[in-house]
Amino acid sequence: MNICTTVEEMRQLLKPARLANKSIGFVPTMGALHAGHASLITAASKANDITVVSIFVNPTQFAPNEDLDNYPRTFEQDVKLAANCGADIIFKPDVACLYPAGDPTWVEVTGDITKVLCGKSRPIHFRGVTTVVSKLFNIVGPTNAYFGQKDAQQVQIIKKMVRDLMFDIKINAMPIVREEDGLALSSRNAYLSPAERKAALVLSKSLTSALTAFNNGVVNTQQLLNQVIDSIQSEPLAKIDYVEIYQLPDLTACQAELARSNLLAVGVYIGKTRLIDNIILEETNVVDNA
Ligand code: AMP
Numbered sequence: 165m166n167i168c169t170t171v172e173e174m175r176q177l178l179k180p181a182r183l184a185n186k187s188i189g190f191v192p193t194m195g196a197l198h199a200g201h202a203s204l205i206t207a208a209s210k211a212n213d214i215t216v217v218s219i220f221v222n223p224t225q226f227a228p229n230e231d232l233d234n235y236p237r238t239f240e241q242d243v244k245l246a247a248n249c250g251a252d253i254i255f256k257p258d259v260a261c262l263y264p265a266g267d268p269t270w271v272e273v274t275g276d277i278t279k280v281l282c283g284k285s286r287p288i289h290f291r292g293v294t295t296v297v298s299k300l301f302n303i304v305g306p307t308n309a310y311f312g313q314k315d316a317q318q319v320q321i322i323k324k325m326v327r328d329l330m331f332d333i334k335i336n337a338m339p340i341v342r343e344e345d346g347l348a349l350s351s352r353n354a355y356l357s358p359a360e361r362k363a364a365l366v367l368s369k370s371l372t373s374a375l376t377a378f379n380n381g382v383v384n385t386q387q388l389l390n391q392v393i394d395s396i397q398s399e400p401l402a403k404i405d406y407v408e409i410y411q412l413p414d415l416t417a418c419q420a421e422l423a424r425s426n427l428l429a430v431g432v433y434i435g436k437t438r439l440i441d442n443i444i445l446e447e448t449n450v451v452d453n454a
Pocket of ligand 1: 193195310311338339340351
């Protein structure tokens with residue numbers, strides 16, 4: 165497996181694959197890799213001739229009061245995990261490589277899709293994500309890119325960016341990988357104390373019980389939201405950032421009664437750690453052409 169740190173090296177290394185018309189699978193990450201990332205890398209390596217994984221803690225998607233400096237960095241372990249999952253190239257640029265000096269150029273998806281959910285509590289976050297993902301797409305030139313449904317809003321925003329900017333890249337959204345007890349895997353789970361780790365289960369539990377209610381015929385949007393809010397508020401270590409439902413794919417407002425395909429998403433502080441999780445509430449008897 166190759167480890168590259170510059171744009172030039174990446175271009176040279178990928179040139180033969182491009183000339184031979186080989187498919188390139190790409191998995192962008194911030195490192196501290198876990199089984200969630202592993203599922204993306206494995207999917208990429210199964211479906212493509214070459215698999216590239218980027219590891220870059222992107223400063224422009226963190227606000228000054230957020231955890232950029234403390235974000236877990238475990239590069240040696242990451243290399244082993246990526247290699248075991250079939251990665252061929254790791255791209256590990258430094259900040260100066262992706263953000264040359266001078267005023268930055270931004271790629272920004274506008275509209276409600278970037279303003280609700282995480283976009284509301286982290287106003288600059290998605291502009292940072294779409295900017296760095298565009299740069300990485302231009303460097304790697306993937307055929308397929310892989311993103312986790314764990315960051316469901318990010319997936320929809322990236323799909324819109326790819327459509328609107330005519331990137332010739334297929335975006336593959338992969339299911340959320342969870343611990344056995346239901347907690348969605350996240351690099352930020354490393355911040356949790358044992359008591360907080362237990363409390364963090366309230367996210368997946370509240371979402372699963374909302375799904376059960378929905379499957380049993382509860383379609384009233386507010387009733388479902390209230391059920392999730394009550395459940396999270398019953399956990400003393402949890403503080404709600406948001407509990408919301410939006411229609412997929414563009415995260416538009418829902419009617420009083422849910423129809424078609426909807427994203428129920430939560431952002432919750434467990435102690436000082438902000439965790440997110442989500443579930444899709446989907447009418448199974450309606451053909452969704454969206
Ligand atoms: P990150 O390193 O947190 O930026 O995540 C890199 C990619 O891994 C993103 O597309 C995430 O959505 C995805 N990812 C993170 N956690 C999980 C998970 N538990 N299951 C599936 N994908 C995940």
